[in-house]
Amino acid sequence: MATTTDQQNIAEAFLAAREKKTPLTAYPGAVPETMADGYAIQDAAIARDGRRIGGWKVGRIAPELVARYGGNRLTGPIFADEIVDGADGAEPAMPVYAAGFAAAEAEVLLCFGTVEDRDHDIISVRDCIAEVRTGIEIASSPFPEINRHGPAVTASDYGNNKGLVLGPPIADWRAKDLVRMPVEFAIDGETVGAATMEAMLDGPFGSALFLIRTLRARGIAIPPGTWVSAGAITGIHEIRPGQRGEALFDGKIRVGCTITG
Structure with missing residues (x-):
């Protein structure tokens, strides 16, 4: 899908705001009305950004918006230089846009092995997965109202992603x-x-x-080693610089991080 001049300008505005760490007080252009429009802006930003993509976040579209936007999930890139390993008990410092939107989410992380060029279903897709870990997605955007204008707007700024903490693996x-694994999330020790x-x-x-189906439709390959942050389990928890977030999986697997501005 060819991008319009306005879509390219929106992508450039988000890139500039992320680079300069300055907030966007209003959406920088015509608000995208469809997921295709949101992804067109996202694709333009990815092309200009130039960094290697190490994974993709997947988020849920609110039930009341599914019919309007034609699906129940959205996605955005996670760049390799913002994926941090916290599996050894270390708690990495994860930056957010202090004057924008910032949240942390407990998520299960799936690492793709080889994704064969065929149709997959909910059963066969498991064969594409090489590893499963616990983790925390850092959601942040220089646009404070990123989640208040619908999923196409969220998708347009990298799906509201600013990084990923890789926690310990789930060996078995x-x-x-x-699906029935209990998960908790705490900020500064409070659940x-x-x-x-x-x-x-x-x-x-x-x-x-x-993710496989969506990226194929956009002509984007999924190389082995690509992570997918599968969606917020306990909610989208707004968090600020100076705070500490910790996720607890199955009552025993911990992964944490501190938040910086």
């Missing part, structure tokens, strides 16, 4: 009932959310299947 993930993946549509593997 093929045999484990991931702010607790849930399982039972409410996550068709679960983390459904997110992987959505």
